[in-house]
Amino acid sequence: MPLSKLKCAQLGFHFIPSHLRYAVQARLASTASSTPYSFPAHRHPKPHEIFHLPLGASQAEIKRRYIDLVRIHHPDSVLCGHVPPAERHARFQAISAAYDHLRGKSATIRSTPSYDDQLYEEIRWRARRTHNRRTDRPPETDYSADIVPFVFGGLLIFVAVVPAMASTPRASSRPASLNLAEARSEAQMYGQERRREIQRQAHIYQLAKEEEEECCKN
Structure with a gap:
């Protein structure tokens, strides 16, 4: 089965020498702000804000925009190689959830937590687990x-x-x-x-x- 153009581009990127690969990533990072469909910078963006589309966009426009967003924001895409891995996955999950919402697959949508929110929840979970371990420990017998x-x-x-x-x-x-x-x-x-x-x-x-x-x- 022939590979897609995007997959071929991704495979070809791995065969580039390391010094050229770093140069490409630096170039991508410097031009990230000029990406036509950049991910919203504010927390909890709405589905139409993620897709850069008006509220009354047609299903055809939503599908075409989804293809563009996947090409740009997929975790394996070279276009977002400058973004931390955890944030890349969080953005792509938000894009997928927004696409389902705009197609009417879900009545409501909760915005996917940002990277900072996930990090904060991880810290809270670890602190809660440490506290539970301390409180559940059987008291030492005083002889x-x-x-x-x-x-x-x-x-x-x-x-x-x-x-x-x-x-x-x-x-x-x-x-x-x-x-x-x-x-x-x-x-x-x-x-x-x-x-x-x-x-x-x-x-x-x-x-x-x-x-x-x-x-x-x-």
């Missing part, structure tokens, strides 16, 4: 609060044992039975006090933890 009762218990045991150990040399000269009875009495007394203190500290910790959980729920 330090669970160690508090054990620390209190260890301190109480240390306070109870050290005085008993210090009194041992003084009691060595006393009768063994008296020392044993006194040691048992002291151990029982310190043990009861230690248990009561541990229970009291554990109760205080439990109340503080319940109050903190209640505040978090509210």
Whole structure:
């Protein structure tokens, strides 16, 4: 099947030496403002503004103008090689949507977003995704609060044992039975006090933890 003239021109452009290709693109960029059917510079152009046609243009005029616009603004066309790729695709999509609208294929048309609009939406989407990742992350468990009762218990045991150990040399000269009875009495007394203190500290910790959980729920 024979290739179209536009396709042949595009294929031929790729075989041009690189320095000549850059010169051609620079020339095209310098004459872009003089393109007869340049893409509107303002945002959200209307279909008839994209086609450079009055509102009452015939279907034949619309079709001929569409062919001209495709030749100029197709993403693979050498005539728009100076335009960034993303903007070339956005313009061509706007031209296709405008052509469908002018032919009556759609009752309404939303103007295709410009390159700046697409970039802005991309930034907003990335920021929203980052925020969702942070908020959906399971909270890290704080194990330090669970160690508090054990620390209190260890301190109480240390306070109870050290005085008993210090009194041992003084009691060595006393009768063994008296020392044993006194040691048992002291151990029982310190043990009861230690248990009561541990229970009291554990109760205080439990109340503080319940109050903190209640505040978090509210």
